[in-house]
Amino acid sequence: MTETMYPEVPVLVVGGGSVGLLTAALLAHHGVPAVLVERRSGPSVHPRATGIGPRTVEVLRELGLDTAVDAVAVDLRGAAGKAVARTVVEMGAGDVTTVPMPTPSAAELDTTPFRLRGVCAQDRLDAVVAADLARRGADLRWSTRLVGIAQDADGADVELEGPDGRYSLRCARVVAADGAHSAVRSALGVGTSGAGDLGKSMINILFRADLRPHLRGMSFGTCTITTPEAPGLLVTVDGKTNWVFHIACDVDGGERPEDFTHERCAAVVRAAVGDPDLDVEVRSALPWRPRSSLADRFAVGRVFLVGDAAHTVAPLGAFGLNTGVADAHNLAWKLAAVHKGEAGTGLLDTYAQERKPVAAATLDQAMRRLADPQLHWGRGPEADAARAAAGVWAAPVVHLGQRYDSAAVIDPRPELPSTVDLAVALDGSPGSRVPHAWVDGVSTLDLVASRWTVLVGVAGDRWLAAAADVGLPAHRVSAPWLSDDGAVLVRPDAIVAMRVTAPVPDPAQFLADVLDQVLARPVVVPSA
Structure with a gap:
């Protein structure tokens, strides 16, 4: 060394x-x-x-x-998010069950500036x-x-x-x-x-083949293929000629990952498509296994x-x-x-x-x-009720709504509301991602721009002056999660570090003290 x-x-x-x-x-x-x-x-x-x-x-x-x-x-607006068909040929002929791409609610569309x-x-x-x-x-x-x-x-x-x-x-x-x-x-x-390995070993086949003549204009994110000759999951890469197909490797049945040569993989793809003469180029085949571990x-x-x-x-x-x-x-x-x-x-x-x-x-x-895929894919009031009963959050909440609890957050509120709705979860609480709101055509997320930032209410002149005193950018925001004379301090990762809803005697000193606490200062400089 x-x-x-x-x-x-x-x-x-x-x-x-x-x-x-x-x-x-x-x-x-x-x-x-x-x-x-x-x-x-x-x-x-x-x-x-x-x-x-x-x-x-x-x-x-x-x-x-x-x-x-x-x-x-790949532009999948208006496409099927998930499809189920016996083969691609039969899917293109109309023998297919589809679940539409999730359509964000009006509230969800208000939570992030770009998709x-x-x-x-x-x-x-x-x-x-x-x-x-x-x-x-x-x-x-x-x-x-x-x-x-x-x-x-x-x-x-x-x-x-x-x-x-x-x-x-x-x-x-x-x-x-x-x-x-x-x-x-x-x-x-x-x-x-954690649970460790889940289910059978899988083979991930990356291949090139023009499926457009068989699809007849249909597009999807994933399609479950049910033919007994090659049951698996077809995944869109470009929606035209590049695809991924996942198939289980039945070790108990005598199959091993090394048995999936490019020739065998090409045969599997032809069976899944339903075209024995399909021109297939297998680019790569990787073994993998679903796993859950921490x-x-x-x-x-x-x-x-x-x-x-x-x-x-x-x-x-x-x-x-x-x-x-x-x-x-x-x-x-x-x-x-x-x-x-x-x-x-x-x-x-x-x-x-x-x-x-x-x-x-x-x-x-x-x-x-994983225990019940319909809890993820289901739509409508019945699916919502089933998710609530099973303790399953809506997917946008998993991605955007979770909260932090640490010394880098002042008075954190890590518990999500009992009604796990994304707009409710993103309420400006310390430890949550700062809510998206438009300020003169610019998102609050863009205003943060990887820096410590102060967002103040419509009557937050004292906070604007205090932010200037400590050298932080500050912006006035009119939003229900920010009181008129209140303020939030946002970390460079757009997480709310602190929220104040009532006046404080010396806002500049307050901000300086909060920064010192969150940033674990004073910084100890080792001796030479």
């Missing part, structure tokens, strides 16, 4: 999937140089997920990448983020794997193996975004809890677990990728604040305090849906 005394690298990100790439992008956005290492030779061409949730879209908007991601998303037009496969998302990082001159080291890690009070020593051999880096902090079988988590001795610890010293390294989420609900992005969003600004000397290291303790309970709640919601 290196004997360098002081860290060479402020933050090392291990893992170049979506969560790792977005972690690096968020760190760069906050002005923190990071090194990303990934054992593969580049971003994955194999989409593992296609559902980008509304909170992730807000993160992309914060990074200025929402338009680029929307441009590569993607449809689904965006994970490989397309990764390509956009990786290209943006390259434009920024980020240090992305492909074909590089972690082979050792050790840490002390002053830093972490990481041994890496790349194209030119082994070498070591001294890092101030390490973010492990290296997946469900995280080498970093294993090296740290962090265990997991790491016992999200942070060990100077190392932080994010994404699948911290939690693996049952697939129904499309919460896995989005929960990982929320981890990165929560952690990046905190690492930046400590790196720049704006916060004490105690702020980093709030990462696990905030994200682990939210991840646990998300795992629970996914498992409840």
